[in-house]
Amino acid sequence: MKRKLSILLLSLLFMLAVSVLVACNADSTSDTDTSNEGEESEDTNDTSGDEPLTLTFFSADGEEKSFDDPVAQKITEETGIKLEIDYPVGGNDEAIPLMIASGDYPDLIYAKGDIGKLIEAGGVIKLDDLIEEKGDNLKAMYGEQIDRLRNSVDDPSIYTVGTYGVENAYWETSGTFQIQLDVLRELGYPEITSLEEYEDAITEYYEKYPEIDGQPTIPLSLLGSDWRWLITVGNPAGFAAGLTDDGQWAVDDETGETTYKFLLPEMKEYFKWLNGLNDKGLLDPESFTQTHDTYISKLSSGRVLSIADQDWNIGDADAALVSSGNEWKTYAPLAVTLGDEYESQGLKDYGFAGGWGIAISATSERQEEAFEFLDWMASEEAQILVNWGIEGENYDVVDGKRVMKEEDRERMNTDSDYPKETGVGYYVYPYPQWGNGALDSDGQPITPDSEQDIIENFNDAEKEVLAEYGMDNWIEWFPSTDSLGVSNHGTVANYSIESGSDLEIIQQKADDLTEQRITQTVLGSPDDFDEAWDSMIDELEAMDIDKANEAMTQKTLDVMELWGTK
Structure with missing residues (x-):
């Protein structure tokens, strides 16, 4: 049984x-x-009837925005790719370390200065073979400057592409110090090239007009309460001393010798001047505590006579002033320095900067598709699309030349939401870009920002002031790009510093110290300035800042060797 x-x-x-x-x-x-x-379907890139392939992308710069504006839709139509973009919340600088700790990477990563950490962690792939095999657009775009993409002398591999233009023309400057157009008009259009003349101008206007529209006039306002301390406080000090834009460093472009810039006597001279402004009541007392929104609101009110800032940081205020009819309250850039012996580097050509860029993660299952997308972004078709928008919608072709539609041109100058809503200009940075000096195969500018376009787009008040000075463009106030020459070392601000290295640790300590001590010193009594400054220098020396100088000098020399510029 x-x-x-x-x-x-x-x-x-x-x-x-x-x-x-x-x-x-x-x-x-x-x-x-x-x-x-x-x-x-993927091999033929025929997406008809299929859902587009979504690539995840972390960008260390930007703001939350969906990939669905008209230009984004056109990109998807042409590539079959849709981006799901994630940004660090509140400027969180721990995003990349957290990513490394978890091992959870998106397909594409723009890490800015943290790219070195990703390379060390094995979180991103080398792109050399992909560039050689299928990177025709990238090879054409970078040309002889492709070596500037390489990581280091010890590891000359390419991990990133993009971020900065390859062929750049300097038809405008963000300005280091900027002054209201109405100040120039009211004072009879004076020449302002030194800090002393700058101070005289805002003082005279302030004394004549202590209030504007019923609110207290602010002679100079800064934004030193967050990371923009570097932009409006630290960087202008170097610009006034004739230094190139190398972040916290001063570089001898011939020898490669690199020094932590706050050790220089010129830095003491600049901040002593700023301390004097504060003591005289000419510096906004909220310069080191106000939020970005408060700062922009003040500028938008028209009562801030001068700033030490970049155009990209004040775009919303500029648009608000123009749209409200306050064109005379917008700003003119000035080539201001400590004195005649210093030369403003506002139009300096740094060459293609290399260093930072978009990488492809080691864990992505779509590495080839991600690379093909980046290579397409370097194509002529893509460059015209992201810079000009869609033919018939954003621009027309007239007599064989692209001409921006009047409504779009107007919105570009007055509406800060225009790039986000249309996508025009939004997908240039930090993607591969030819640069504003590049021409397409028909010999036309690859961007709508030719010098003539820039001049035509000046508001009426700007045009009137320029005419009074006998100029067509603000850059005529600055030493020319040709006279300044091309940088041999690029810019130290874009160098990747090895995670956990002595250089990284010492610089971080030094940056934290100088931001705190300089703020205190500027706001302190002039009688205490020298002692406070000397005390800060002693603290820097005690943390072995000379060791950091040596390490950064070697890094600068390595870059010059890698690029063949020394």
């Missing part, structure tokens, strides 16, 4: 197994067919 039951049981089990195998085989065949269809 037992034996018969066992045989029956075995028979049932056998039949069940056969049934399962048949079902599995049918499912497998079905899956294989679907997979093959998908692979064929």
Whole structure:
């Protein structure tokens, strides 16, 4: 009885197994067919009737925005790719370390200065072979400057592409110090090239007009409460001393010698001047505590006579002033320095900067597709699209030349939401870009920002002031790009510093110290300035700042060797 039951049981089990195998085989065949269809679709890049492929992208710069504006839709139409973009919340600088700790990477990563950490962690791939095999657009774009993409002398691999233009023309400057157009008009259009003349101008206007529209006039306002301390406090000090834009460093472009810039006597001279402004009541008392929104609101009110800032940081205020009819309250850039012996570097050509860029993660299952997308972004078709928008919608072709539609041109100058809503200009940075000095295959500018366009787009108040000075463009106030020459070392601000290195640790300590001490010193009594400054220098020396100088000098020399500029 037992034996018969066992045989029956075995028979049932056998039949069940056969049934399962048949079902599995049918499912497998079905899956294989679907997979093959998908692979064929991807290989031919024919997305008709298919959902686009979504690539995840972390960008260390920007703001939350969906990839669905008209230009983004056109990019998807042409590439079959849709981006799901994530940004660090509140400027969180721990995003990359957290990413490394979790091992959870998006397909594409723009890490800015943290790219070195990703390379060390093995979180991103080398792009050399992909560039050689299928990077025709990237090779054409970078040309002889492709070596500037390489990581280091010890590891000359390419991990990133993009961020900065390759061929740049300098038809405008963000300005280091900027002054209201109405101040220039009211004072009879004076020449302002030194800090002393700058102070005289805002003082005279302030004394004549202590209030503007019923609110207290602010001679100079800064934004030193967050990371913009570097932009409006630290950087202008170097610019006034004739230094190039190398972040916290001063570089001898011939020898490569690099020094933590706050050690220089010129820095003491600049901040002593700023301390004097504060003591005279000419510096906004909220310069080191106000939020960005408060700062922009003040500028938008028209009562801030001068700033030490970059155009990209005040765009919302500029647009608000123009749209409200307060064009005379917008700003003119000035080539202001400590004195005649210093030369403003506002139009300096740094060459293609290299260093930072977009990388492809080591864990991405779509590495080839991600690379093909980046290579397409370097194509002429893509460059025209992201810079000009869509033909017939954002621009027309007239007599064979692209001409921006009047409404779009107007919005570009007055509406800060224009790039986000249309996508025009939004996908230039930090993607691969030819640069504003590049021409397409027809010899036309690749961007709508030719010098003539810039001049035509000046508001009426700017044009009137420029005419009074006998100029067409603000850059005529600055030493020319040709006279300043091309940087041999690029810019130290874009160098990747190894995570956990002595250089990284010492610089971080030094940056924290100088931001705190300089703020205190500027706001302190002039009688205490020298002692406070000397005390800060002693603290820097105690943390072995000379060791950091040596390490950064070597890094600068390595870059010059890698680029063949020394």
